[in-house]
Amino acid sequence: MKKKIRVGLLVDDLKASAWVHRMLERITESHYASIELVVMNGFKPRTNNSIVTKIKNNWGGITSTLIWKLLVLAQNKLIDRAECKPDAFEPKDLKHLLTGVPTMEVMPIRTKFSDHFRAEDVENIKRHEIDVLLRLGFRILRGEVLNSSKYGVWSYHHGDNAVNRGGPGGFWEAMESWPETGSILQILGEDLDNGKVLCRSYACTYDLSVSFNRNGYFWKSLSFVPRKLKELYDTGGEAFLARVESENAHPVFYSNRLYTHPTNSEYAQLVLRAVLKKIRNYYFSTFHFDQWFLMFDLSRDFSGSLWRFKKILPPKDRFWADPHVLCRDGKYFIYIEEFPYTRQKGHISLIVMNEKGEYSPPFPVLEKPYHLSYPFVFEWEDEVYMIPEASENRTVDLYKCVKFPDTWEFQMNLMEDVVAIDTTLFRSGGKWWLFTNIVENKGASSWDELFLFHSDTLYSADWIPHPLNPIVSDVKSARSAGKIFRKDGKIYRPSQNCSWHYGFGFNLCEITTLNEKEYREEVVASVKPNWDKNVI
Structure with a gap:
């Protein structure tokens, strides 16, 4: 029987944030790894002084902490104004996950910012023959402890180490309105936040909201x-x-x-700037109306000039989105998500357009008790099929058109008990390839991670996951934006750019490798909302 990966934990305490607790749960429940050692940080701040002595000796620090807490309170009340649910940082007890696991306590040699392990502690760790040490505590690690396990010390850096080293995670991105927030898992080296990167991911920044920004991408990163x-x-x-x-x-x-960490002066300026921006945003939303709409161009050749496209504007009580088109008998059958604001639930509607660009009002063709969107339509063996997004129902559903173009009959669930977004099928190499965004952890975003599966048959409930899943972990290009197509011998996957905000732009990604073991794509063209000042 294949041996599990032996994992050791470097921790400060046996209490941890909810995202860490869930990560360790997944490891202990897995067939591939087991926790075999816990290394506890033995350093504890001195607490033997009286309260009066502490106040006298640290009056400046106490005052600074009080000001900091007031600034945090101001941000929470004036800017965030909501609780994150589920809360990635809710304290959880780890003891029940670590019952029977050997535990050792070490007293690190502390310098200004770093922790060094004594030689005898390093040797003790080595005797446990740990494959991977996972850093969930201590400060910056230096020295021989970095070589005490077979595959190194793995550590999170909740930031994009190409542009943001240090910390705190998710703070500067939100308060300075960065378009995206990065995170990595790395094998630690001596250079701060410059270890060998095991995986890298990008999420859309929650503008101005540190709490929401941190919550979403910490939930994602537990995977x-x-x-x-x-x-x-x-x-x-x-x-x-x-x-x-x-x-x-x-x-x-x-x-x-x-x-x-920002100084109190820096934080005060950031909070003031954020409050002013919040007021400006509120004023803008009061007098402006944001609405999704459709655009089209009927040129026979590929048309890349967005300013030439014509608009199809919905009534003000709804939006139209996610168009998928079939062309038959000189007509364009445009399936869309139609979302009436009063109902707060989408359904699939159809617009029929002729070759002159004249079109009918949309009419519903598929409605369910739950929200539907992204009506991916395709043809196979003289039949027309649809896979609408049904993530609210936790399924990936296959429908067949039994009377074209408006009568659809449910066929089967391709997947169940999964939050799958914008599912797109592609036929290549005698296989069906299923691309879909999946939310693995409640609280994480649906915009960031694209997963790939394959099956020999369309009618299948057994879709085999790709070993490199997620094949894309980047909010700038993960989420699907329509049908994958071939042009001039190349394969292109349209994708959304959801940095800055949802639906900010879209890309064409050329798929250069697609097989059961490998997947590669690269963004070769991008569209941003620059052709019209009213498009955001």
């Missing part, structure tokens, strides 16, 4: 460790390390400042 442990188990150490080396082959430079 990084289980995924990489499974990959290590499945592929073996040699192949795993070879991939890591190839993905970290180039020199890396970092030319931005080292980010640190």
Whole structure:
């Protein structure tokens, strides 16, 4: 029987945030890894002084902390104004997950910012023959402890280490309105936040809201460790390390400042700026109306000039989105998501357009008690099929058109008990390839991660996951934006750019490798909302 990956934990306490608790749950429940050692930080701040002595000795620090807490309160009340649910940072007890696991306590040698392990502690760790040490506590680790496990010390950096080293995670991105917030899992080296990257992901920044920004991408990032442990188990150490080396082959430079916790003065300026921006946004939303609409161009050749496209504007009580088109008998059958605001639930409607660009009002063709959108329509063996998004129902549903174009009959669930978004099928190499965004962890975004599955048959409930899932973990290009197509011998996948905000732009991604073991694509063209000042 194949041996599980032996994992050791570096922790400060046996209480941890909910996202860490869930990650460790996944490891303990898995077939590929087990927790075999807990290394506790033995350092505890001195607490033997009286309260009066503490106040006298640290009056400046206490005052500074009080000001900080008032600024945090101001941000929570004036800017965030809502609780994150589920809360990624809710305290959870780890003891029940670690019953029977050997525990050792170490007293690190502390310098200004770093922790060094004594030689005897490093040797003690090595005796447990740990494959992966997972850093969930301590400060910056230096020295021989970094070599005390077979595949190194793995550590999160909740930031994009190409542009943001230091911390705190998710703070500067939100308060300075960055378009995206990065996160990585790395094998630690001596250079701060410049270890060998195991995986990298990008999320849309929640503008001005530190709480919501941190909550979403911490929930997402809990999957990084289980995924990489499974990959290590499945592929073996040699192949795993070879991939890591190839993905970290180039020199890396970092030319931005080292980010640190803001001073009270910096934080006060950021909060004031955020409040003013919040007021400006409220004023804008009061006098402006945001609405999705459709655009089209009937040129026979490929048309890439967006300013030439004509608009189809919906009534003000609804929006139209996610158009998918079939062309038959000189007509364009445009299936859309129609979303009446009063109902707060989408259904699938149809617009019929002739070759002159004249079109009918939309009429419903598929409605359910739950929300429907993204009506992916396709033809196969003289039949027309649809896979509408039904993530609210936790299914991926297949429908067949039994009377074209408006009578649809449910066929089967391709997937169940899954939050799958904007599912898109593609036929290649005698297989069906299913692309879909999946929310693995409640609280994470549906915009960030694209998963790939394959099946030999269309009518299948057994879709095999790709070993590189998620094949894209980047809010700028993960989410599908329509039918995958071939042009001039190349395969293109339209994708959404959801940085800045949902639906900010879209891309064409050329799929250069697609098989059961490998997947590669690259963004070759992008569209941003620059052709019309009224488009955002």
